[in-house]
Amino acid sequence: MLVNGSDCTIIIKTSSMEFDVPxxxxxxxxxxxxxxxxxxxxxxxxxKGIQKKSGVKGCVVSMLTLGTAPLLLYLAxxxxxxxxxxxxxKNLFKYDLxxxxxxxTDNFELIQDRVNKRIHFIGCRVxxxxxxxxxxxxxKLKLNITGEYPAREYPYTNDLGREAGERFNGNGVNYxxxxxxxxxxxxxxxxxxxxxxxxxxxxxxxxxxxxKDIPFDIEEMIITAxxxxxxxxxxxxxxxxxxxxxxxxxSDETEIxxxxxxxxxxxxxxxxxxxxxxxxxxxxxxx
Numbered sequence: 662m663l664v665n666g667s668d669c670t671i672i673i674k675t676s677s678m679e680f681d682v683p684x685x686x687x688x689x690x691x692x693x694x695x696x697x698x699x700x701x702x703x704x705x706x707x708x709k710g711i712q713k714k715s716g717v718k719g720c721v722v723s724m725l726t727l728g729t730a731p732l733l734l735y736l737a738x739x740x741x742x743x744x745x746x747x748x749x750x751k752n753l754f755k756y757d758l759x760x761x762x763x764x765x766t767d768n769f770e771l772i773q774d775r776v777n778k779r780i781h782f783i784g785c786r787v788x789x790x791x792x793x794x795x796x797x798x799x800x801k802l803k804l805n806i807t808g809e810y811p812a813r814e815y816p817y818t819n820d821l822g823r824e825a826g827e828r829f830n831g832n833g834v835n836y837x838x839x840x841x842x843x844x845x846x847x848x849x850x851x852x853x854x855x856x857x858x859x860x861x862x863x864x865x866x867x868x869x870x871x872x873k874d875i876p877f878d879i880e881e882m883i884i885t886a887x888x889x890x891x892x893x894x895x896x897x898x899x900x901x902x903x904x905x906x907x908x909x910x911x912s913d914e915t916e917i918x919x920x921x922x923x924x925x926x927x928x929x930x931x932x933x934x935x936x937x938x939x940x941x942x943x944x945x946x947x948x
Contacts, residue, residue: 670774671721673732676767680732682723683828717782717808721771724799726826727888730901731756731939733802736769737790738937739855753898753940760859760935771806772815779815784808788856792903795848795866800829800886805854827899829886837883838875843867845875847924849884851903853935861931863905869915869925879908879929900940907933 671682723733738758747753771782789805836846845867853861863882867875881904888899908929915925 670772671723672772672774673736674770674772675732678732680729682721682729682733683726683826716810717785717812718806720803720805722801722803724801725829725886725901727829727899727941728826730829731941733804734758734901734937734939736787736804737792737802737853738935739787747940756939756941758937758939760853760861760937774815779817780812781815782806782808782810782812784810789854790852792851793848794831794834794850794884794886796831798831798848800831800834827888829888829901833888834884834886837881837885839880839882843875850926851905851935861935862911863908863929863931864914864926865929866924866926875927877910879905881906882908898940902938904936904938905931905933906935907931 673680673682723729725733735756735758739761745755745757747755768784768786771785773780773782785806785808787804788807791803791805793801793803831848836843836849838846847866847868849866850864851861852863853859865875884903884905886901909932911928911930913925913927915927
C-alpha cells in the first residue's frame with residue numbers, strides 16, 4: 662500500500678455526522694480532463710488541448726480506530742442496515758455492513774487541512790478500497806475516492822481536532838477458515854474495485870508450513886479484530902468482524918529464496934459475499 666502524499670488532517674462529513682480520521686496519507690487532487698479544439702472544415706486550422714478541472718480523484722489511507730471504524734468501514738463496504746442494540750449491555754450497538762455491487766454509499770464531503778491551507782471536496786464517493794492487516798502493524802484502510810466537483814478553499818478557521826483514539830493492530834486479529842482457527846496466517850489484504858461492479862480479491866500471507874497450509878478452496882473465512890484491553894466491560898466492544906465467503910485460489914505468489922521460515926501470499930478471488938459486523942458503544946450512529 663504505497664501512497665505518495667503527505668501527512669495532514671482529514672475530516673469526513675456525511676449528511677448526519679462529521680468525523681476526523683487519524684493522521685492520513687493522501688493524494689486527493691483535482692482531476693484534469695482535456696478539451697480538444699478541432700481543425701476547421703476548410704484549411705488546416707489548428708488543434709490544441711485545453712486543461713479543464715473536472716472533479717477530484719485520489720485516495721485516503723487511514724488507520725482504523727475504535728471511534729472511526731464504523732464510519733470508514735461503512736464508506737468502504739457500501740451498505741448499512743439499522744443499528745442493532747445488543748441486549749444485556751448498557752449502550753452497545755452492532756452495525757451490519759455488506760459489500761454490494763455498486764458504489765452506492767451516499768455522497769460525502771472531505772476537508773483536507775494542511776499548513777495554512779484548507780481544501781474542501783464535495784460530492785465524493787468511494788470506488789474501491791484496500792484493507793491491510795499484518796502482524797506488528799496498525800490496521801490500515803485505503804479508500805479510493807472520486808468526485809464530480811472541483812475542489813474549493815475551505816473558508817473557516819476553527820481548529821480541526823485530530824483523532825487520537827485506540828488503533829486496531831494486526832496482533833489482535835484471529836482467523837477462522839472453514840470453521841477452524843488458523844494460527845498460521847501472518848496477515849491479509851482485502852482489495853475491492855467497485856467501479857462498474859464489484860470485483861474483490863484477498864491475499865492471504867501465511868508462514869509456509871506444508872503440514873498447516875491453507876486450503877485452496879475456502880467456503881468461509883472470518884477475520885476478527887479486537888482491542889485487547891481489560892477495561893472494556895461490554896461484550897464485543899472494541900472489535901469488528903469481516904466474513905468472506907467462497908474463495909477461489911488464483912495463484913500462489915510465494916518466492917522461496919531463504920533457508921529459514923518463509924512468509925508467502927496466496928491470492929484468492931472472492932466469488933461470494935463480504936460482510937462486516939462493527940460494534941461500538943455510545944449513542945446510535947447513522948452514517
